[in-house]
Structures are given as C-alpha cells and as structure tokens.
Amino acid sequence: MKKDRCRAWTLQGYQEALDNVVLPRFGKRWIGEIETQEIADLIRELSERGLSLSTIRNYLKPLNGSLSYAVRKRLLGMNPYDALSADDWPRAPERRTYEWSDSEIDALLEAALELGSRKNAQDYYGILFGAVNTGLRLGELLGLRWQDLELPEEGPAVLHVRHQLSRAGSYEEPKTAKGRRRVPLSDDVAAFFKARRFAASYPGDGFPVFCAPHGKPLTHRAVQRGGFDPARNLAREKLGKGFTHTDGKPVTFHDLRHAFASRAASRGVPVGVLSAILGHANVGITQTVYVHLYGREEAEAQYREAMNGKSLATTDPE
Secondary structure, rough: OOOOOHHHHHHHHHHHHHHHHHHHHHOOHHHHHOOOHHHHHHHHHHHOOOOOOOOHHHHHHHHHHHHHHHHOOOOOOOOOHOOOOOHHOOHHHHHHOOOOOHHHHHHHHHHHHHHHHOOOOOOOOOHHHHHHHOOOOOHHHOOHHHEEEEEEOOOOOOEOOOEEEOOOOOEEEOOOOOOOOOEOOOOOHHHHHHHHHOOOOOOHHHHHEEEEEOOOOHHHHHHHHHHHHHHHHHHHHHOOOEEEEOOEEEEEEHHHHHHHHHHHHHHOHHHHHHHHOOOOOOOOHHHHOOOOOHHHHHHHHHHHHHOOOOOOOOOOOO
16 A cells, blocks of 8 residues: 555554555465455454554554555455445444533633643643634644734634644644634634733744643643643532543543534534534534534424424314
C-alpha cells in the first residue's frame, strides 16, 4: 500500500496495527488464502479483549487496504473483507453527549485558574478558556499561532483555523476543507487573546498561542492529564456533582466542544452557523450530535399540542 498523503500519526498507527495485529495473524500466509471467516474470527477475538468498534476498524485498515490493492492488481478476484456482514462487527456504542450547565463551565475555568496560580504550576486556564469559547478541537487549539488571529484595535476579531498539531508534534492541515475555517470572536474573547499576547513570553507571529515555558507547543497528553483532568476533578469536588457521563465515565477535553455548543444553543446561534464554526462536514452532523440542544423540546411540545388538539380525527368515521 502506498500512503503518501497519510499523516505521520496515521502512518504510525498503521505500522502498529500491522506489527501487533495483522502480521502476527496473517503474515506468513499467501494473501489469496485469507478468508472472510478468518477476518470475522479476528474481529470477535479483538472485541472479546475489550477493544471498541472504532479501534478494531482502525486495526484492520491496513489489512483491508492490502486486500483491495491485491484485487486491483488482479491477484485476487474479490476482497474477503468486503463480504463481512454487520453481524461480524461488535455493536457500536451509543454516542455520548454531555450537556454542560453554565455553573459547570464557570467552575471548571475557576478551578483551572486556581491550579495555574499555584507555585511552579503550568497554566492551562488559557487553553480551556479557548476551547469553551471557540469550539476548537484540542489539536486545532495547539496548532494555533499568533499569525492565525486577527485582533484589530477596532472592528471584528477573527480566529483562523489553518493547522492542527498532531500527537506526534507536527503541524498539519485540517483533514477536511470545512476544517479550514474562520471563527468569529466575541468582544470578551478577543480581549482575552489581546491580553494574552501582550503578556506572552513568545508573542511573535510564528509562536504558538498556547505554549510551554520553552516556547514550544503544549502536547495533547499534557493538556488532558496535566491541565483538564485536575481542573475537572477540582471543579467536581467543589460543586459536589457533574462532569460525568450517564455511563459513569468522566468528561474529557473533547467534551468542551459540547460546552461551547451548549452555550451557543442557549443563546440562539442557528445550527447552520454553529456547524460552520465547529468545522463539521455538513449541517446534518451538527444536528445529529446536538439534536438535544436544537429544537427537541419545541418539537415535542408541538407534538403534544397536535395529539391533544383537534388536528387529528377523534371520532369514529361511521
């Protein structure tokens, strides 16, 4: 398989999948001998080991790609991977969404501010504030450089999403065209970024907005484990509740996109506008993910009104 356009982190994942899953199972076999049932058996074994559906699919991508390539080169008549049925895969988990309250968002930011003020502590307040108020993904926030912000003395301020920082530490372009976008900034958020740049040790255009003391970007791991997790735990301790999904798992940094959407919905931002700001490929994705925020209660009220009223036949036609 030739993957010239793959990101470094993706290639690393493919290599790990080959080394740990595909080659130990099929490496000594001629590719034409691999049967659909054998792939299904592997899927079942990986599922029994507790791996999620998305993880299993990612592990098998190099196998599927190799088999597809063999079909294209006429080494195989068909790809046995394509014959897998829905029953061969574990059930996809229900999408977890967390609807933040204003008090939880405020408590999280206050906890981050408190933790950052402690002696010799890294300040993570800024990146949490940025996530809550822009809806950017963690990699997009880490990939922000000062040259990506328009912060005029007067007039509207804009943030441009042009790159994201990979887990391998490299700047990469967004995966989709919609991912490369403009994010309008409210006055208070623009003021925050202006103040942050004024006080920054590395305010030059090419430096990251959220950086470690040496001027390099923060890492994904540092923000999640060193910044978000402690702030979440402290905020939950102070409020005595919240920050936990219905399945008992704690919220993560990525759930801050939902915090942003919750606030946007409560303030009347149209779903089409929010979709563009979040960088979703289409409005349908936004509506699916945030359906509980947009119009559900209104739609249910209209249904009840219709069912309780005279819009439906209530008498026997005879």
